[in-house]
Amino acid sequence: MTSATDPHPHPETETGTAASTDRPPSAPPAAPPDKAPRWSLPALLAILALAGVLYGWNLSGNSLNSFYSAAIYSGTQSWKAWFFGSLDAGNFLTVDKPPFALMVMGLSCRVFGFGTWQMMAPEIAAALGTIWILHASVKRYFGHVAAAVAALVLALTPITVAINRDNNPDTLLVLLMVGGAALALRAVRTDRLLPLIGSAVLFGLAFNTKMLQGYIALPAVFAVYVYASRLGWRKKAVNLALAAVALAVSSFWWATAVSLVPADDRPYIGGSTDGSAWNLIMGYNGLGRVLGGEGNGGGGGGGGSFAGTAGIGRMFNDVLGGQISWLIPFALLSLAAGLVLCGRAPRTDPTRAALALWGGWLVLHYLTFAMAEGTMHPYYTTALAPGIAALCGGGGVMLWRAFRGRDARWSWVLPTGLAVTGVWAVVLLRRATGWNTWLWPVVGVVMVLAIVGLFVFRTAASGTRLRLLRVSVAAALVAALAGPTAYAASPAFSATTGGMGGTNPTAGPSTGGGTGGPGGGRGGFAGGGPGGEMPGVTRQGSGQAGGELPGGNGGGNGQMQPGGGTGELPQGGAPGGANGEFPGGGTAPGGTDTDAGTGTGTTRGGPGGGGGMGGSLDSALISYLEKHQDGAKWLLAVSNSQSAGQLILSTHKPVISMWGFTGSDRAMTLARLKELVKNGELHYIQLGGGGMGGNSTLNQEITTWVQKNGTAVKASDYGTTASTGSTSQTTTSTIYRLDPSDVT
Structure with a gap:
């Protein structure tokens, strides 16, 4: 029981006693009582x-x-x-x-x-x-x-x-x-x-x-x-x-x-x-x-x-x-x-x-x-x-x-x-x-x-x-x-929210893209909804990029090409099962591939993916790479970690990210690439036609060497014809095969 003169009365007793009105407002609240209220x-x-x-x-x-x-x-x-x-x-x-x-x-x-x-x-x-x-x-x-x-x-x-x-x-x-x-x-x-x-x-x-x-x-x-x-x-x-x-x-x-x-x-x-x-x-x-x-x-x-x-x-x-x-x-x-x-x-x-x-x-x-x-x-x-x-x-x-x-x-x-x-x-x-x-x-x-x-x-x-x-x-x-x-x-009960899955999770509706709040400035990106632009992504029909993803290129027609790869922005999920479906109901980026191993098709995958920001590979191409891995430690080398992550989840095999999450890591050098190829640890590398992010000098060295010494994988090699009905692309990516004999 708290007295009217107690300088530390318990907050829960205040509304029911006259003592609360006698207490000076400067008195700090009390420590809780020994016995908690039942509620x-x-x-x-x-x-x-x-x-x-x-x-x-x-x-x-x-x-x-x-x-x-x-x-x-x-x-x-x-x-x-x-x-x-x-x-x-x-x-x-x-x-x-x-x-x-x-x-x-x-x-x-x-x-x-x-x-x-x-x-x-x-x-x-x-x-x-x-x-x-x-x-x-x-x-x-x-x-x-x-x-x-x-x-x-x-x-x-x-x-x-x-x-x-x-x-x-x-x-x-x-x-x-x-x-x-x-x-x-x-x-x-x-x-x-x-x-x-x-x-x-x-x-x-x-x-x-x-x-x-x-x-x-x-x-x-x-x-x-x-x-x-x-x-x-x-x-x-x-x-x-x-x-x-x-x-x-x-x-x-x-x-x-x-x-x-x-x-x-x-x-x-x-x-x-x-x-x-x-x-x-x-x-x-x-x-x-x-x-x-x-x-x-x-x-x-x-x-x-x-x-x-x-x-x-x-x-x-x-x-x-x-x-x-x-x-x-x-x-x-x-x-x-x-x-x-x-x-x-x-x-x-x-x-x-x-x-x-x-x-x-x-x-x-x-x-x-x-x-x-x-x-x-x-x-x-x-x-x-x-x-x-x-x-x-x-x-x-x-x-x-x-x-x-x-x-x-x-x-x-x-x-x-x-x-x-x-x-x-x-x-x-x-x-x-x-x-x-x-x-x-x-x-x-x-x-x-x-x-x-x-x-x-x-x-x-x-x-x-x-x-x-x-x-x-x-x-x-x-x-x-x-x-x-x-x-x-x-996020739990609505099928459409402002968030972009795991890449940039948010709650509620899309409100970005305007000017809000004192000193707030342009909203930028709030999940890709109306008015919100993601770096490296353009809104349909806008004709202008909303800004470049670090290490990548702004695309047209709502596409994103981090690190020069191609592929549409995932709208609901991750690479999934045999039909490109994620077990939870999400779907993989769609599309069909063009000649020379373009990375725009559906992927196969398992649980735990989604929210990725990179391009994807045709399932037939993935099957081809797996069949011809020939004992290599890594299935493929790609430009960025988003693409690599999706492929790892799709194939359950190691995939190299050459330039990291932002496309600016200097993880891959020409000497390192030659060593991996010479040792038979890597056979396939994906090059983006618009550049691969990362250090420009390293990019150019690797691109030049791979194009000179490697062999491009064509769609006919893995049984897929040229694309039909795919979205227009500003950049293509090509898969090259490299063997120890190619290292000079």
């Missing part, structure tokens, strides 16, 4: 069940990222590929990320077999674990109501739902970072070393999931520990030094192990400029993401255009607004007001420490992603969601307490935050032209009625007026979450 655990389980449905419903029909799917499959075939994160089981080239997430999914597929569910089970478990950890952490500092709100907000964040249905590493990344933040807060509260060490280890594993992105929240963790811990400065310095050692070990063990393996005995590290993991850390997956540069689409071009132009308002533009921005204004208001409400609380106050950490988390991620000049995909912003959720839950409860207090000045803050949230929700919903047009008026009306109810019944202490006050609060919550919920439900 708390059922509410959490219900939220987890809802999240499980959103993340797993119709998952077998989902298009996964063939780039990562191929690496996971290769890891089931070779422990060396599993350790290095190789795209192919022959270990020519790795993916452009450290392999920790692939290792987890790969182990699942090792145990249960390779397939969509086997691959995605660890991802869904990680997503649910993130909700559980955030709920537990918020509950500790703000109470059960705040924890339930935070868990619900996180579960319903649209971009979080989209990425948690995909095999990108971001889901595991967020779990590790949230776990690290929760342990850091525990270290501040308990003054124990072990939670701090655990926090450092988790952030180090996050580094081995997406490198420097895993460190974005670390400055906030460090600052909160230094400021709020009750330990003396000498003890804090010792603890931080030990944590730094743990962070370094858990961060750099993989890169160190890779560097100890001679270059000739390891695959080329994808995304690097020299084949080393250290270069990948500092460049492509480090400062290159923020400053732009080689392979990172700097200056808002290339990969940067996936999320619109860099600028402080980027999170509110047409591309990202509907994915992540719904509750950012309310979260920032809750942060600022919460810190003020903490007033003159002691330096070690755990509530202020929690606000500062989650606020720092949100601000640091926001600024990093908003100002990034390099490659920026919408799904990166899922990392903002835990900070938004924690502030909406914890800060929202603090605003509620202040609203119910006697200081009339605070009675306007919560309604103002709700009003801004409602207005912004209406703006976002109206951007989606023709999509659920009934929703935005309902959101607006419900939010207005809820705010009116808050003012009318603000001082209610019991009876009907108190029940109506609770109804008003519930209505405000429903209005605030209706928009993001509608977006979040679309």
Whole structure:
């Protein structure tokens, strides 16, 4: 039982007691009671069940990222590929990320077999674990109501739902970072070393999931520990030094192990400029993401255009607004007001420490992603969601307490935050032209009625007026979450959404291509819907390319030719079974081949593909290559990792990606190619008539040598006649046969 004079009353008791009106608004919220209310655990389980449905419903029909799917499959075939994160089981080239997430999914597929569910089970478990950890952490500092709100907000964040249905590493990344933040807060509260060490280890594993992105929240963790811990400065310095050692070990063990393996005995590290993991850390997956540069689409071009132009308002533009921005204004208001409400609380106050950490988390991620000049995909912003959720839950409860207090000045803050949230929700919903047009008026009306109810019944202490006050609060919550919920439900329950499968997963309708939000600039690409253009892809009949894919060429007639290959953009999935169908219902890129082995036909395949961005090969040509592989380690060498990934999934054989994901890796040199051919490890190479991406000098050397010494594979060699009815092409690709005798 909480007394009227208790400076830390429990939030759940506030609406039913007169004591709430006697409390100064500056008092921080209390630690939760010893006994949780009966509804708390059922509410959490219900939220987890809802999240499980959103993340797993119709998952077998989902298009996964063939780039990562191929690496996971290769890891089931070779422990060396599993350790290095190789795209192919022959270990020519790795993916452009450290392999920790692939290792987890790969182990699942090792145990249960390779397939969509086997691959995605660890991802869904990680997503649910993130909700559980955030709920537990918020509950500790703000109470059960705040924890339930935070868990619900996180579960319903649209971009979080989209990425948690995909095999990108971001889901595991967020779990590790949230776990690290929760342990850091525990270290501040308990003054124990072990939670701090655990926090450092988790952030180090996050580094081995997406490198420097895993460190974005670390400055906030460090600052909160230094400021709020009750330990003396000498003890804090010792603890931080030990944590730094743990962070370094858990961060750099993989890169160190890779560097100890001679270059000739390891695959080329994808995304690097020299084949080393250290270069990948500092460049492509480090400062290159923020400053732009080689392979990172700097200056808002290339990969940067996936999320619109860099600028402080980027999170509110047409591309990202509907994915992540719904509750950012309310979260920032809750942060600022919460810190003020903490007033003159002691330096070690755990509530202020929690606000500062989650606020720092949100601000640091926001600024990093908003100002990034390099490659920026919408799904990166899922990392903002835990900070938004924690502030909406914890800060929202603090605003509620202040609203119910006697200081009339605070009675306007919560309604103002709700009003801004409602207005912004209406703006976002109206951007989606023709999509659920009934929703935005309902959101607006419900939010207005809820705010009116808050003012009318603000001082209610019991009876009907108190029940109506609770109804008003519930209505405000429903209005605030209706928009993001509608977006979040679309990946699981809608046949047509804005997302482009596993390559660039998003939720909700396509809204990209316009100018949205302050400083947002052109939306760029939001899944290829109306008005949204993908680099290297033109809209039907436009006659102009929407921008080039790094290392590739812009195509006409809605085609994409990364690295000079040809083939239509996949619309729904991956290479599939004998008829080109993916087991979950997706279809492979279609078309028929022209003479000389053009890569435009259907492919054969298995589970786990989809969302690829490269051209495909005719099934008859694939059969020909398999029949005439003649003991070679690799079936074929192609220009980029997207094409290679799809072919690996189609054939279950190693395929070389010569220039990596962006087409700028220098993995293949003429000397290396000659060595592979001379040793009989590679017989077939695909050349793109419009160039192959990568280093222009290497391209020209290899192209010239292959055309001079190789023999072109003709359609008549594998029993296919010239194409009929295929879409027009600006570029063709040709398969060449090379034998040891061709090396001079």
